[in-house]
Amino acid sequence: MSEPNVPLRVVLVDDQSLLRMGFRLVLEGADIEVVGEANDGAAGVRMVRELAPDVVLMDVRMPVMDGIEATRLITSETDSKVIILTTFDLDEYAFSGLQAGASAFMLKDAEPEELVRAVQVVSEGESIVAPRVTARLVEEYVKSAGQQKHSETNIYAQKVELLTPREQDTAKAIAEGLSNAEIAQQFFVSETTVKTHVRSILSKLHLRDRVQVVVFAYESGMVCPGHIEG
Template identity: 45%
Template sequence: MTPIRVVLVDDDAMVRTALSMILGGDPEISVVGQAPDGRAGLSVIAEHCPDVVLMDIRMPRLDGLSATEQLVRSGSPSKVIVLTTFDADDDVMRALQHGADGFLLKDTPPARLIEAVRLVAAGQSILSPSVTSQVLETVRGAARHGCDTSRSAARERLATLTERELEVARAVGAGRSNAQIAGQLFLSVATVKAHVGRILDKLGADNRVQVAITVHVADLDG
């Protein structure tokens, strides 16, 4: 099996070293490049074409959110996990809006970090539990303050799904992985992946986080 290629972008050399040791210790992951800021990171990413990028937010010259936005706009196939010591609302929402595929805190346990890299490389999105709660609460708050049209629009989009696709979408909204959804709905993982792909297409979503947000907006009471 070809290892998952990873690039680390963080202005703290000790953090890069620690991440490299954690990820490099997994036989399915290979750290192929590192950079101390967003601008250098874009060059390293262009050179190595990694599967996954771990991107710090607060860096000199070019911050991680701006670098992520530029990377996504360039059409790069590399997936981005934003990694930070903070979980501020604005940072979370900006990261997701700019196309990040995951958002994890730097105190994430090593095993969870490795799992996140694997999941994102496989096309899934990942958020730490505290970040997931934060994102959904932000969405709920916006919907409660006069966004009835958003709720209606979300429900209309979900109405385009088949009954099975809606079941899968709800499970995605609950934060379940493809394997967990497969076990819950008695499907194969491959079938779940196919359903998720169709859901993304029908909802016009870029990743699972956006699917989750649509589900939660549509399911609001009132």
């Protein structure tokens, strides 16, 4: 997260120069600094290592190295947050990007204010973009993947057991797309208490942010496909 009064720093990774130009104009118009641009995943990874931006806008279909592998490297090696750019909201590449460690995904044809807000929210690390859409995306691909292998199921069960009952309830609520305020209201606790539970969940499960909690909740079976309303 950037210091107060210091512009957010963003790297754009997309093989279409016109799209990068459009994103740059939108972001710079909102006082967000675009510190670098790359036209393939490998160049993007090198740039992020060098420049350490707050947020990376990452296309998925690119030459040399696709955005999924680039996201995996960036999120495992740096503190930069990644937003996956996709054409369709229910896109297998978007789901793969979330599995690789991306903090959110958004459509390439999003409105300018949506792009700006996405960068701001993800840089804060306290929320995710379009949580209910993200939940439906995760649900769709967990459902299509079928049953987990027995060994994977055991590993997930062990991880779930690390959480207290209230932390498990909080993780399920996050997977439903609820905000901290909504979770606090549902469980009749303070928002500060919810934030404490969220920090504990992230620490115990070694997850980067809330969107990774959504992925974990579905893949572990804590939340079942079909649970989220449309």
